[in-house]
Amino acid sequence: MNIELTKHGGLAAGIRRPPVCVKSSDLPEADATELRRLVAAVRDESLPINAGPGQVRDGMSYAIAVEESDGTKSEYRVSDGQMSDAFAELLTWIERRSKG
Amino acid sequence: MKANCRCVNCITPPHILKRLLESSRREVREAAMNSLLVTARLRGERAVRAKTFAGVAGVARRTIYDCGTSYRLSSANVARTESDGQSSDSSVNLAFDGLGTTREFFREVLGRDSIDGAGMRLNGYVHYGLNYNNAFWDGQEMVFGDGDGVIFSDFTKSLDVIAHELTHGVTEFTANLEYHKQSGALNESISDVFGSLVKQWSLGQTAEEADWLIGADITTPEIELDALRSMKAPGTAYDNDVLGKDPQPDHMDRFVHLPDTEDGDWAGVHYNSGIPNKAFYLAAIGIGGFAWNAPGDIWYKSLLASHERTDFQEFAETTYRIAGADYGCSEQTAVADAWRQVGIRIAGATSRGRNRKGGDRDESHGPRSESANDCATLADQIKAIANQVEKLARDVKALKK
Known part of the structure; x- marks a missing residue:
């Protein structure tokens, strides 16, 4: 499973933000299992449909692209102001890993 | 610190505290506000908060x-x-x-x-x-x-x-x-x-x-x-x-x-x-x-x-109008020139180099808008009228003699 997190918008919308990539094959088995669990939780969650900025100003948006080992691809998107529990948990996990 | 506040609450009537909220001194306002809050909390009057503080400047x-x-x-x-x-x-x-x-x-x-x-x-x-x-x-x-x-x-x-x-x-x-x-x-x-x-x-x-x-x-x-x-x-x-x-x-x-x-x-x-x-x-x-x-x-x-849906052009025109209505020629000119320098021209405020009188750009002061010229013309006219009035006053005075 390959994961790619990209971020857009926010106060610093103009800065370059390279995506954060995680490969489950590079992870210890326990971490890879945890990652699969977090992705499954996001998949099972009904994410809000984003029709526009609403009343949020300077909010950031997050896109997590998932590529399964069989090549199946999916993408999950959430913005500040409509963050779901499962997405937040996965986002935090990726952020923690990217920070080292 | 909190203990002191509570003592004050006990002896200071709420209506006086509310008056103190309008004090010009910040520390007085904050002390009064804190006192009212603690008082309300001690009495369990949570609903009082919203009613008391809503609309108080x-x-x-x-x-x-x-x-x-x-x-x-x-x-x-x-x-x-x-x-x-x-x-x-x-x-x-x-x-x-x-x-x-x-x-x-x-x-x-x-x-x-x-x-x-x-x-x-x-x-x-x-x-x-x-x-x-x-x-x-x-x-x-x-x-x-x-x-x-x-x-x-x-x-x-x-x-x-x-x-x-x-x-x-x-x-x-x-x-x-x-x-x-x-x-x-x-x-x-x-x-x-x-x-x-x-x-x-x-x-x-x-x-x-x-x-x-x-x-x-x-x-x-x-x-x-x-x-x-x-x-x-x-x-x-x-x-x-x-x-x-x-x-x-x-x-x-x-x-x-x-x-x-x-x-x-x-x-x-x-x-x-x-x-x-x-x-x-x-x-x-x-x-x-x-x-x-x-x-x-x-x-x-x-x-x-x-x-x-106000866009840049409309906002620029609003600032220009308000600058003229609430301030004066110099402020209005500065506003028009500011917008012009970022590529937004305000109707009736074109540069001096292309004004209706065909006058030249005032190089010593940089480009100026037509509004500046209008203002300058108006100022000149007022000055001329003032001079005429002054002259008339002198003539009247001389005739009286």
Whole structure:
């Protein structure tokens, strides 16, 4: 499973933000299992449909692209102001890993 | 400290405390407000709070919540209220004080009582998310991240950022500028303008002395970055391999066209705000002195006179009209020239080089607008009439002799 997190918008919308990539094959088995669990939780969650900025100003948006080992691809998107529990948990996990 | 407050509560009638809320001295107002709050709490009169404080000028109550690096606001804990002293958490105190300073600015300088003009509570959330490089307004409250420590540090460190977010609330309750395309860029610019003005006001800086940077205090030594944006010189806040180059334009010729999507920053609201930002800076420099006086007042009144779809051109014309109506020729000329320099021409305010009399450009003072010529002509006429009146008065006096 390959994961790619990209971020857009926010106060610093103009800065370059390279995506954060995680490969489950590079992870210890326990971490890879945890990652699969977090992705499954996001998949099972009904994410809000984003029709526009609403009343949020300077909010950031997050896109997590998932590529399964069989090549199946999916993408999950959430913005500040409509963050779901499962997405937040996965986002935090990726952020923690990217920070080292 | 709290024990003393309680004693005062017991012997000071509420109606006197309420009068003290209108005191010109800040410490008296805050002491009275704290006393009223503690009194209400002791009596279990929670409902009294809203009724007592709603609509009382300058007492919009602040509450700071700690998200503890969570992305969920609903699970955040109360970290500081008006009745609490300093917190051991610097982010909490910075957010609390920053919201207080911004509240004071809007009340004392612009006569506005909080975000909604009616004493709305100010709720701030700190430590949002993990390594969160941002701050935002969610329609009800202001949210601040800690930064990742590499590109940005704690977003509560910049007063202009705190004021920027609170101003989004003010805009929502006034013009409610749609958050995309030019109205969205104007929305962003309004937040930068008043964000910078709050900082300038708190530091007592003139337009010339101010740095006109947004977010200069949240940068880190790790990356070469002056700030998030420069109002004085849009497009120059950063230029390095990590972050890229600051993409803000400073003129309509360089307007950035992006998709009206999240990924496109809603057609570049944080990009094209550089154009009206530069116009405000130029107007403030042109008028001179403290930018929160005439320039800030003109921009605030123009915000109040705007609507959801106001674009750059309409806003420019509104500032020009208000500058002329509420101030004078020099302020109106400075406003017209500021907009002209970013590529927005106001009808009836063309440059002197192309005025209807065919006059030449005044090279010694740079290009001047037609409004300036109109003003100068009017001043000349008044002076001529005054001279005539003076001469007539002398003639009458001589005849009497």
